[in-house]
Amino acid sequence: GENVEQHPSTLSVQEGDSAVIKCTYSDSASNYFPWYKQELGKGPQLIIDIRSNVGEKKDQRIAVTLNKTAKHFSLHITETQPEDSAVYFCALENSGGSNYKLTFGKGTLLTVNP
Amino acid sequence: GAGVSQSPSNKVTEKGKDVELRCDPISGHTALYWYRQRLGQGLEFLIYFQGNSAPDKSGLPSDRFSAERTGESVSTLTIQRTQQEDSAVYLCASSLWGIAQPQHFGDGTRLSIL
Numbered sequence: 001g002e003n004v005e006q007h008p009s010t011l012s013v014q015e016g017d018s019a020v021i022k023c024t025y026s027d028s029a030s031n032y033f034p035w036y037k038q039e040l041g042k043g044p045q046l047i048i049d050i051r052s053n054v055g056e057k058k059d060q061r062i063a064v065t066l067n068k069t070a071k072h073f074s075l076h077i078t079e080t081q082p083e084d085s086a087v088y089f090c091a092l093e094n095s096g097g098s099n100y101k102l103t104f105g106k107g108t109l110l111t112v113n114p
Numbered sequence: 115g116a117g118v119s120q121s122p123s124n125k126v127t128e129k130g131k132d133v134e135l136r137c138d139p140i141s142g143h144t145a146l147y148w149y150r151q152r153l154g155q156g157l158e159f160l161i162y163f164q165g166n167s168a169p170d171k172s173g174l175p176s177d178r179f180s181a182e183r184t185g186e187s188v189s190t191l192t193i194q195r196t197q198q199e200d201s202a203v204y205l206c207a208s209s210l211w212g213i214a215q216p217q218h219f220g221d222g223t224r225l226s227i228l
Contacts, residue, residue: 006156031213031214032213032214034216034217036219041221042221043118043120043205043219043220043221043222044157044205044219045219046216046217046218049214049216051214089156089157091157093213093214100145100162100209100212100213100214100215101147101159101162101170101173102147102149102157102159102217103159104156104157104158105156106155106156107154107155107156
């Protein structure tokens with residue numbers, strides 16, 4: 001099945017710095033790439049997503065870039081704040097079949113130090 | 115507005131007992147997914163519903179696991195003869211049907227098998 005590699009597994013930054021998380025995948029049929037933020041004891045919350053016909057998408061301090069040729073996509077958080085501390089998951093959807101299930105990376109624990 | 119609701123939020127039971135987990139999706143969402151999240155891990159797909167049919171059950175780990183859905187509403191995930199390795203957070207998500215539709219998650223049921 002599809003595999004998603006997510007790096008780094010942990011990331012510690014100072015408040016105000018930028019954070020970048022990268023995911024690589026193998027199936028070229030993947031065409032939808034969401035990112036989720038999960039706080040302790042909560043379900044994953046969708047923060048941004050990108051579709052395969054777009055190379056970059058931005059929403060305030062969060063941006064996602066997609067390189068379909070190289071099969072990787074990245075989450076960029078600028079001007080980090082302590083409330084950005086959480087586990088972030090990348091995911092992808094392979095819509096080649098009739099199932100729109102998501103395959104997730106193993107997550108990145110982001111800590112923003114005040 | 116109402117999001118995805120899951121109950122119970124926590125469940126502790128003895129090995130060998132059956133458990134039933136409930137998910138109320140967002141109104142109007144025809145697609146419903148169950149995922150499992152082991153401690154410190156990413157999410158693994160269990161089953162997908164389109165309406166009340168389940169085109170993809172490929173993620174169910176054994177025949178002790180089953181799920182059903184009533185129309186485009188409530189879904190229940192049943193685990194029979196629970197084992198300690200079933201301990202995890204069980205997450206439900208719903209989405210509008212179709213390609214590249216965002217999946218919205220509930221806060222999950224934390225299941226602990228003693």
